[in-house]
Amino acid sequence: MPDRKPRKDAARNRAAVLAAADTLFTRCDSPDDVTMADVATAAGVGKGTLFRAFGDRTGLIRELYAARLQPIEEAVEAGPPPLGPDTPPRDRVPALLDALLCFKLDNRRLALALEGTGSASPYDAGHYARWHALLRDMLEQLPGLPTAGFTAHALLAAVRADLVEHLAGPEGVPRDTLRAQLAAHTATVLGTSVQGDPA
Amino acid sequence: MPDRKPRKDAARNRAAVLAAADTLFTRCDSPDDVTMADVATAAGVGKGTLFRAFGDRTGLIRELYAARLQPIEEAVEAGPPPLGPDTPPRDRVPALLDALLCFKLDNRRLALALEGTGSASPYDAGHYARWHALLRDMLEQLPGLPTAGFTAHALLAAVRADLVEHLAGPEGVPRDTLRAQLAAHTATVLGTSVQGDPA
DNA sequence: TAGAATGCGGACCCTGGGTCCGCTTCGAAA
DNA sequence: TTTCGAAGCGGACCCAGGGTCCGCATTCTA
Numbered sequence: 502m503p504d505r506k507p508r509k510d511a512a513r514n515r516a517a518v519l520a521a522a523d524t525l526f527t528r529c530d531s532p533d534d535v536t537m538a539d540v541a542t543a544a545g546v547g548k549g550t551l552f553r554a555f556g557d558r559t560g561l562i563r564e565l566y567a568a569r570l571q572p573i574e575e576a577v578e579a580g581p582p583p584l585g586p587d588t589p590p591r592d593r594v595p596a597l598l599d600a601l602l603c604f605k606l607d608n609r610r611l612a613l614a615l616e617g618t619g620s621a622s623p624y625d626a627g628h629y630a631r632w633h634a635l636l637r638d639m640l641e642q643l644p645g646l647p648t649a650g651f652t653a654h655a656l657l658a659a660v661r662a663d664l665v666e667h668l669a670g671p672e673g674v675p676r677d678t679l680r681a682q683l684a685a686h687t688a689t690v691l692g693t694s695v696q697g698d699p700a
Numbered sequence: 701m702p703d704r705k706p707r708k709d710a711a712r713n714r715a716a717v718l719a720a721a722d723t724l725f726t727r728c729d730s731p732d733d734v735t736m737a738d739v740a741t742a743a744g745v746g747k748g749t750l751f752r753a754f755g756d757r758t759g760l761i762r763e764l765y766a767a768r769l770q771p772i773e774e775a776v777e778a779g780p781p782p783l784g785p786d787t788p789p790r791d792r793v794p795a796l797l798d799a800l801l802c803f804k805l806d807n808r809r810l811a812l813a814l815e816g817t818g819s820a821s822p823y824d825a826g827h828y829a830r831w832h833a834l835l836r837d838m839l840e841q842l843p844g845l846p847t848a849g850f851t852a853h854a855l856l857a858a859v860r861a862d863l864v865e866h867l868a869g870p871e872g873v874p875r876d877t878l879r880a881q882l883a884a885h886t887a888t889v890l891g892t893s894v895q896g897d898p899a
Numbered sequence: 900t901a902g903a904a905t906g907c908g909g910a911c912c913c914t915g916g917g918t919c920c921g922c923t924t925c926g927a928a929a
Numbered sequence: 930t931t932t933c934g935a936a937g938c939g940g941a942c943c944c945a946g947g948g949t950c951c952g953c954a955t956t957c958t959a
Binding site: 707708709710735736737747748751756757 | 914915916917918919920924925926
Binding site for chain 4: 706707710740748
């Protein structure tokens with residue numbers, strides 16, 4: 502067991518930084534006008550502390566993102582239908598995508614910060630691999646879907662933060678419209694669509 | 701007619717910069733280890749010249765991208781089938797997506813540079829709007845596809861530069877496999893798929 | 900309560916995009 | 930061909946922001 506328990510002040514500072522950063526990212530217009538110095542100041546902490554705790558900017562953002570994502574991950578892992586594991590893929594796939602869409606809508610700036618953070622591609626983040634694997638496995642259980650792996654990527658691409666931002670922001674598409682459109686698209690891909698219904 | 705013809709040296713320098721930048725972006729590992737200073741040096745030109753000619757980094761990249769994209773745009777606008785306008789949507793949609801995929805494969809670094817360039821979202825670039833409008837119009841002519849606008853976004857998202865990079869690079873998916881998978885996915889979305897065929 | 904280990908913080912460094920301005924080059928008119 | 934204003938040049942310079950460093954403070958352990 503390598504790492505020992507952290508000092509009390511370290512834990513407190515870590516929490517303070519997380520809280521401050523969360524607020525700043527929520528309130529800002531664009532994720533990159535919240536600087537590391539801003540976060541440090543808002544948390545009442547020095548830059549050194551901040552970097553010691555999170556390594557670099559990406560590390561901080563990942564941590565925030567992971568914290569926000571946790572409820573969904575739990576719901577998927579062990580929650581009730583339609584997200585939980587006891588759901589047939591035909592229902593669970595759309596539920597998962599809808600959940601991800603809502604997540605991006607509720608955490609626009611943060612998701613944008615993570616996915617657009619300079620050079621680090623969103624595909625390197627651990628959670629992407631997890632969502633993709635889960636989705637692929639579900640798709641494989643569905644009949645008539647070749648290339649489940651690619652399809653999973655394609656579906657996830659449809660809920661990427663900057664696309665969502667583009668639609669929900671400038672284009673002004675309302676939340677429920679967007680959800681309906683995604684649902685329709687998902688249904689089309691899964692072959693479960695009925696006929697022209699959503700907005 | 702506002703702008704007059706540029707001076708000869710200006711034109712020459714502009715071309716030199718374009719050429720140098722093109723080479724650098726092609727040769728580099730990651731688009732953001734080619735700096736503006738690098739480009740200037742490689743072109744045998746001062747930074748001032750470079751910024752005068754292109755405004756900023758994004759401007760330069762856009763220009764490069766546009767130049768590379770031109771053949772495809774022409775082929776789509778007035779070329780022979782299956783890309784040209786005299787093609788039924790059922791065939792033209794897959795052709796367009798395939799062309800875009802190949803383009804990203806052939807211009808990985810450049811596309812990456814454009815789509816991931818700091819804060820500017822790829823959805824603000826003019827060509828995105830054009831592709832989207834074209835694709836939407838074609839999809840609308842197809843039966844049984846509600847929400848053509850969203851579907852168009854989703855299909856374009858499936859050929860985004862960083863996804864393509866992720867698949868073609870680290871994952872090592874070969875070019876033709878990727879094309880086949882995209883074709884299969886497109887067919888699924890269009891409702892023209894036959895049954896499990898590609899790799 | 901002493902000592903060591905851990906953590907703190909903000910001055911500092913460095914990279915890279917973007918600006919500025921005195922000098923050069925161009926090209927149109929004389 | 931000479932001339933002269935304008936257009937363009939280039940690299941020194943500026944600045945923001947991410948990341949580091951190290952002397953000092955705090956916390957844990959014996």
